[in-house]
Amino acid sequence: MDGRLIYLMGPSGSGKDSLIEAAREPLRAGNCEVVRRVITRSAESVGEDAIEVSREEFDRRRAKGDFALSWQANGLSYGIPARIDQWLADGRDVLINGSRAHLAEAQQRYPTLLPVLLTVKDEALRERLLRRGRESPAEIEARLHRNALFTADDSIGDTQIRRLDNSGDLAGTVANLLKLLNLSAKPDQT
Template sequence: MDGRLIYLMGPSGSGKDSLIEAARTPLQSIDCEVVRRVITRSAESVGEDAIGVSHEAFERRRQAGEFALSWNANGLDYGIPIQIDHWLKEGRQVLVNGSRGHLAEALQRYPTLLPVLLTVKEEVLRERLLRRNRESLAQIEERLRRNALFTASDSVGDVQIYRLDNSGKLAITVQNLLKLIAFSVEPDRT
């Protein structure tokens, strides 16, 4: 039996990287692989535990078929290594840090994926983005506007998007993620 892809999404500043790091050991204990993305930014960038490559190296990898999924967002290229297909075939669950804008394409390749949207109250998100000091005020407001548009939907087609609020304590969000994975019922999509 094939495993299941858990597709974690959320706006910049929602705490995806913190959640993934905090949940890493408990996820591994339930035979769930946590994937490191390949990103076209330096490995020294603060935040996600990712593999940083140049745009040229990323394109070479993409052309060589090294990515199961890839996309461009906010001027960066993101790739999910093809190794996830092997883990899924082995029956393992696999957690990826995905893109909200790429969800429809991911569903085409992995129709049984579990889409999980990490949400955070707007005022908490604004404060986190300001604290990071990576973007201008105008860029932060644009991110907040885009986030409001995306979070208005509870589904993509007939696929429900599961929501996790990360406005409070991270430990509670970790517990809720583990419960969601353990108790998610595979919908019949035939």
């Protein structure tokens, strides 16, 4: 029996990295591997358990076929190691930190993937982005505008995107993720 690919996406600042880290052990206990992305820049991966490589190394790995999925966004290259195919074939679920812009391509390769969109209310996102201190107030407002566009669609083709709100308590979001994936019977805590 094949495992399922869980394709987590969300705007910058939505808390994907925090959610992945907080859910890592319960996911593993539920037969779900959490994948470390390969990224070409360290600043973007602050807080993310990623493998940082140079652009040349990334291109070499991509040419060699080391990635099941790869894409570029915001001047960076991202890759998902090809070993996910073996995990899926072995019946293990696999959670990846994906890109909304790359979802259609990922869905072509993995037609049964489960798209999960991590959402966050504008007030919470603004606060997180200000706390992070990487962007100017104008850049934050532009990101908030993109967040509204980012969360507009409920489906891609025939596949419904599952939404997971991360505006509140992280423990509640973890419980809701596990519930969504049928890995836990914990009640909705958001």
